[in-house]
Amino acid sequence: MQYQKAVAVVYCDAGGCQHLCWSDNVDESLAQELCIVPGEGxxxxxxxxxxxxxxxxISELEEAWRDCDVKSILAVPIVSNGETVGSIAVYYLxxxxxxxxxxxxxxxxISEQASLYLERExxxxxxxxxxxxxxxxxxxSKVxxxxxxxxxxxxAxxxxxxxxxxxAEAGALLLYDTTTGMLAVESSFGYDLSAMDKITLRVGESMSxxxxxxxxxEVWxxxxxxxxxxxSMSPHNRQLYREASGGLDSPRSAIGVPLVYRDKKIGVLTLETLRGEPLLAASHLxxxxxxxxxxxxxxxxxRLLQKTEQARAVEEADRLRSELIAALAHEMRTPLTSIQGYASALLLEDVEWDGMAKRQQLEIIEAEARDLQIMVQDLLESSIIDAGLLVLAREPTLIPRMVEGLVEEMTRRTTKxxxxxxxxxxFPIVEADPRRLEQVLRNLLDNAVKYSPDGGLVVVRGQRADDEVIISVADNGAGIAPEHLNRLFEKFFRVKSQTGHTVRGTGLxxxxxxxxxxxxxxxxxAESxxxxxxxxxxxxxxQGKDDQDEQD
Structure with missing residues (x-):
C-alpha cells in the first residue's frame, strides 16, 4: 500500500505504556492530530x-476536519485479550x-499480527x-x-x-492481643518508629x-x-500516624491482608504508598x-522459640533454685555449727580461757554470724526486688569516704x-542511696576477697567520665572464663573456684x-x-554537688 500521498499512523496503549509511530512523509505534530484513540473523539x-x-x-464526519488536508481514511482497531488498545490508520491527503x-x-x-505480538508480550x-x-x-523465606x-x-x-x-513505601505488621482486644504494631518500615510503635487499634478501627x-x-x-x-481512627492514633508518616493524614494507596494461623485471625499486614508513584492495586494481592x-x-x-526459651529459663531457674536451697542448707549449717561449737566451748565451766583465746573464738563467731547475715540479707533483698518494692533514698554521698570505711572493715577480716x-x-559528690550503694561496694569487695583465696591486691578506683562516674573493684584472683562472664549477673549463678568447688554464697x-x-x-x-x-x-x-552548684 505505497502511495505518494498516503500517511500511516499507529497508536497503542498496552503494558502500561503508550506508543505512537507514523510514516516518514508526515511530521510529528500532524501525526499527533491524526492519532486515533479508540473511544475518544x-x-x-x-x-x-x-x-x-x-x-x-473525512470532513463530513467532524467540522474540525473541514480545513484539514486529509480527505480519506482507512482505520482498524488493535485488539489484545478482547480489549481495544490501539489503532492503525491510513490517510490519503x-x-x-x-x-x-x-x-x-x-x-x-497487520492489526491481527500486532494483537498477537501484544498478547505474546x-x-x-x-x-x-x-x-x-x-x-x-x-x-x-530465607531471610x-x-x-x-x-x-x-x-x-529484614x-x-x-x-x-x-x-x-510499597511503608508497611506495618500488627498483631492482635487477645487480652486487650487491640491490634498493636509489632514491626514496621518506612515510618518514624517512635510514633508508629505507639499505635494500637480497636477491631474495625481504620484500615487494619x-x-x-x-x-x-482490602485494597484502597x-x-x-x-x-x-x-x-474511624481515634484522634490520638490519628496524631501518631501524622508523626509516623511525616505529616500525612492518609496514604495515597494501601493494601491490607489478614494474617491467619490455624483458622484463627492473629493480625494484619498493611502496605502503603505514602507519596510516590505507582499506586498499590488489586493486582498486587x-x-x-x-x-x-x-x-x-x-x-x-x-512464638514457639520464645515459649521454648521461657520454658528453658523457668527450668533453669528451678534447677538453680533447688541447688541454692541445697547449698544454703549446707552453707548455713557450717557457720551455725561453728557458732554453736565456739559458744559452747566458751560456756564450759571447767575450762579457763585466757583473754587472747576468748577473743579469737569470739572473732570467729562474729565472722560466721556476718556470713549468715549476708546470706539472709541477699535473700531478703532479692525478694524485695522481685516484688517491685525497691525504694531509693537519695542524698549527697561521698563515695571515696564510704570506700575507705569498707576497706578498713575488710582489712580486719583478711590478712592475705x-x-x-x-x-x-x-571525683564529685553523687546523689545516691548511701545504704544501697554501700551494699553494692561491700558485695564487690567481698567477692574480690572470696575469689582470690591466695591473697593479692584488691584495687578500688573511681573516676569521672563526662556525665557519669565509674567505680571499679579489681582482684588478682583466678579470673572467670568467657562462657561464665555473661552469666555473672544472673540470679543464683555462682562461679566455681580453681579447685572446682563453688565459693560460699547465694548467687544473689x-x-x-x-x-x-x-x-x-x-x-x-565485668571484665576478666x-x-x-x-x-x-x-x-x-x-549529678553531684559540683554540678548542682554550677546550675545554681
Missing amino acids: ALGRLLADRGLLLEYE SDSWRFLEEEQALLRG AIERESRHHAQQVSTLFEV LASVVELADLLP IEDTLVETLRP GKVLESGHP PNRDACTSAME PFLQALAELIVINIGQI HRFVISFSSD GLPVSRTIVESHGGRIW ELGRGTTIYFSLPC
Missing part, C-alpha cells in the same frame, strides 16, 4: 462502534481515495513478573528463617520487598482494624478511599497473600590481701547489685582474664 468513537473505519470524505478490499484485508492482517511480561515474585518469596524477634520481621525483608513491589474484622484482604487504590477508611503466609509461619516459629584506693581529684549478690545500680540510672559490667583476675565496674549518673 469522533473518529475514535466511530472506530470503537464499527470495528472498521472507512471514509472517503489532498484528494479522496477509495481503498480497495485487498487494502482493507491487508490492514486487518503480555504473557512474557506476566511470566517475568511471576518469576520475579517467586524469586522474591524464596529470598524472603525470615534467620529472624528471631517479631520487631525485625519487616525491616524491606529491601527485597520494595524492589519487587515499588509502590477493618481487615481484621472482615477477615478478607487512592487517597480518597484511604481517607474514608481512616475516618496474590503476591501479598503469599508473603503474608510466609510471615504467619515465621510468627509461629518465633592488700587494698589500694584510687579516686581522681575531681551481683544480681541484687545490678538492680540497685540500674535503679540509680547506672550500669554494671583467666589467671589474671577480675574487674567489676559500675557507673552512676554524675
Whole structure:
C-alpha cells in the first residue's frame, strides 16, 4: 500500500505504556492530530462502534476536519485479550481515495499480527513478573528463617520487598492481643518508629482494624478511599500516624491482608504508598497473600522459640533454685555449727580461757554470724526486688569516704590481701542511696576477697567520665572464663573456684547489685582474664554537688 500521498499512523496503549509511530512523509505534530484513540473523539468513537473505519470524505464526519488536508481514511482497531488498545490508520491527503478490499484485508492482517505480538508480550511480561515474585518469596523465606524477634520481621525483608513491589513505601505488621482486644504494631518500615510503635487499634478501627474484622484482604487504590477508611481512627492514633508518616493524614494507596494461623485471625499486614508513584492495586494481592503466609509461619516459629526459651529459663531457674536451697542448707549449717561449737566451748565451766583465746573464738563467731547475715540479707533483698518494692533514698554521698570505711572493715577480716584506693581529684559528690550503694561496694569487695583465696591486691578506683562516674573493684584472683562472664549477673549463678568447688554464697549478690545500680540510672559490667583476675565496674549518673552548684 505505497502511495505518494498516503500517511500511516499507529497508536497503542498496552503494558502500561503508550506508543505512537507514523510514516516518514508526515511530521510529528500532524501525526499527533491524526492519532486515533479508540473511544475518544469522533473518529475514535466511530472506530470503537464499527470495528472498521472507512471514509472517503473525512470532513463530513467532524467540522474540525473541514480545513484539514486529509480527505480519506482507512482505520482498524488493535485488539489484545478482547480489549481495544490501539489503532492503525491510513490517510490519503489532498484528494479522496477509495481503498480497495485487498487494502482493507491487508490492514486487518497487520492489526491481527500486532494483537498477537501484544498478547505474546503480555504473557512474557506476566511470566517475568511471576518469576520475579517467586524469586522474591524464596529470598524472603530465607531471610525470615534467620529472624528471631517479631520487631525485625519487616525491616529484614524491606529491601527485597520494595524492589519487587515499588509502590510499597511503608508497611506495618500488627498483631492482635487477645487480652486487650487491640491490634498493636509489632514491626514496621518506612515510618518514624517512635510514633508508629505507639499505635494500637480497636477491631474495625481504620484500615487494619477493618481487615481484621472482615477477615478478607482490602485494597484502597487512592487517597480518597484511604481517607474514608481512616475516618474511624481515634484522634490520638490519628496524631501518631501524622508523626509516623511525616505529616500525612492518609496514604495515597494501601493494601491490607489478614494474617491467619490455624483458622484463627492473629493480625494484619498493611502496605502503603505514602507519596510516590505507582499506586498499590488489586493486582498486587496474590503476591501479598503469599508473603503474608510466609510471615504467619515465621510468627509461629518465633512464638514457639520464645515459649521454648521461657520454658528453658523457668527450668533453669528451678534447677538453680533447688541447688541454692541445697547449698544454703549446707552453707548455713557450717557457720551455725561453728557458732554453736565456739559458744559452747566458751560456756564450759571447767575450762579457763585466757583473754587472747576468748577473743579469737569470739572473732570467729562474729565472722560466721556476718556470713549468715549476708546470706539472709541477699535473700531478703532479692525478694524485695522481685516484688517491685525497691525504694531509693537519695542524698549527697561521698563515695571515696564510704570506700575507705569498707576497706578498713575488710582489712580486719583478711590478712592475705592488700587494698589500694584510687579516686581522681575531681571525683564529685553523687546523689545516691548511701545504704544501697554501700551494699553494692561491700558485695564487690567481698567477692574480690572470696575469689582470690591466695591473697593479692584488691584495687578500688573511681573516676569521672563526662556525665557519669565509674567505680571499679579489681582482684588478682583466678579470673572467670568467657562462657561464665555473661552469666555473672544472673540470679543464683555462682562461679566455681580453681579447685572446682563453688565459693560460699547465694548467687544473689551481683544480681541484687545490678538492680540497685540500674535503679540509680547506672550500669554494671565485668571484665576478666583467666589467671589474671577480675574487674567489676559500675557507673552512676554524675549529678553531684559540683554540678548542682554550677546550675545554681
